[in-house]
Amino acid sequence: KNQVEQSPQSLIILEGKNCTLQCNYTVSPFSNLRWYKQDTGRGPVSLTIMTFSENTKSNGRYTATLDADTKQSSLHITASQLSDSASYICVVSAQDDKIIFGKGTRLHILP
Amino acid sequence: KAGVTQTPRYLIKTRGQQVTLSCSPISGHRSVSWYQQTPGQGLQFLFEYFSETQRNKGNFPGRFSGRQFSNSRSEMNVSTLELGDSALYLCASSLVGSIPTYEQYFGPGTRLTVT
Numbered sequence: 001k002n003q004v005e006q007s008p009q010s011l012i013i014l015e016g017k018n019c020t021l022q023c024n025y026t027v028s029p030f031s032n033l034r035w036y037k038q039d040t041g042r043g044p045v046s047l048t049i050m051t052f053s054e055n056t057k058s059n060g061r062y063t064a065t066l067d068a069d070t071k072q073s074s075l076h077i078t079a080s081q082l083s084d085s086a087s088y089i090c091v092v093s094a095q096d097d098k099i100i101f102g103k104g105t106r107l108h109i110l111p
Numbered sequence: 112k113a114g115v116t117q118t119p120r121y122l123i124k125t126r127g128q129q130v131t132l133s134c135s136p137i138s139g140h141r142s143v144s145w146y147q148q149t150p151g152q153g154l155q156f157l158f159e160y161f162s163e164t165q166r167n168k169g170n171f172p173g174r175f176s177g178r179q180f181s182n183s184r185s186e187m188n189v190s191t192l193e194l195g196d197s198a199l200y201l202c203a204s205s206l207v208g209s210i211p212t213y214e215q216y217f218g219p220g221t222r223l224t225v226t
Contacts (some may be wrong), residue, residue, distance in 0.1 A: 043115070043201050043217030044154075089154060097167050101146075103153035 002027045004092050006102035014110050017080055021105045023073040023090030031093040035064050035075045038087045038104070047088075051108070077107075085109045113138065113205050115218035123224045129190040132221045136183050136204030142166075142186040144215065145177060148199040160185055161207075189223075197225045 004025045013019050025033070032051045036044035048057045048064040050073070061078045077084055090102040093094045112199050116135045124130050144167075145157040156169035160179035177187045183204075189196055199222050203215040 041219070043203070046214055046218070049214070075203050091154075099156045101154040101156070 002053075002092075002094060002098060002100045004090055004100045004102040005051050006088075008105060009103075010106040010108070012108045013080055015039060015082055016082060019077050019080060019107070021075045021077075021088050021090075021107070023075070023092075023102055025071050025073070025090070025092045025100070025102075027071075027092040027098070027100050029095040030068065031095045032070075033064075033066055033073050033092075034091045035062070036089040036091060038089060040086070043094050044089055050079050080109050082109050082111060115202060115216050117200075117218040117221050118176060119201050119221060120219065121222045121224075122139070123226060124192050125226050126192055128192050129188065130192060130223060132187045132189075132200055132202075132223075134185045134187070134202030134218060135205075136185070136202075137216055140204035140206055140216075141183055142205045142207060142213075143179055143183065144203045144205075145185070145187050146201040146203065147171070148201055148220070149197075154201070160181060192225045194225050199223075 007022045034049045035047040038044040047059050047062050050057050050066045050070050063076045066073045085108050087104040087106050089104040092100050118133045142161045144159040146154050146204045158177050159167040163179045174190045179185045199220045201220045202215050203217045205213045205215045207213050
């Protein structure tokens with residue numbers, strides 16, 4: 001069964017600290033993996049998109065990694081800011097066009 | 112360039128009623144996808160329309176339907192509303208499709224509450 005599991009479910013860190021969010025998937029055949037940031041009351045905004053051949057991709061302070069062998073991805077946030085408080089959603093697309101969403105990690109940045 | 116717009120932003124309906132939600136994609140985008148988001152289930156894919164044709168469909172009952180017009184605007188309809196249909200309904204548009212590397216842009220969503 002195609003699944004995307006994210007951990008932790010929620011995370012609280014102090015402003016300025018780094019953090020890493022995890023995404024494990026069982027989607028097959030794999031096409032691509034995306035990380036989205038969703039602020040409260042708004043639609044998701046794409047952070048990164050990675051295909052099978054890409055191991056890492058950065059977008060400012062956000063760096064995503066992909067290990068297609070172990071079917072794991074991580075999103076690393078460097079020097080967190082208050083504006084990073086949001087839900088982060090991992091989305092995996094299969095080659096047959098199926099799209100499977102993780103339930104997200106709720107990140108809270110404290111001043 | 113204006114972003115994806117959705118109307119209405121908030122809606123309250125009672126069980127058994129039907130509802131129509133509207134989505135206007137970014138100018139030039141031909142693909143529109145619809146998603147349901149609930150706290151328990153997260154985001155779930157409803158369907159995708161491209162050039163007025165449904166190209167992809169998620170696992171939702173037939174009460175959920177949609178259509179796309181020649182100007183790429185899309186509507187989603189839910190008939191015989193149930194309490195469990197209360198959710199944030201998100202629309203996303205992309206130039207060609209939601210598959211592989213095509214970027215999707217989400218609207219702010221319509222918050223539907225069924226009482």
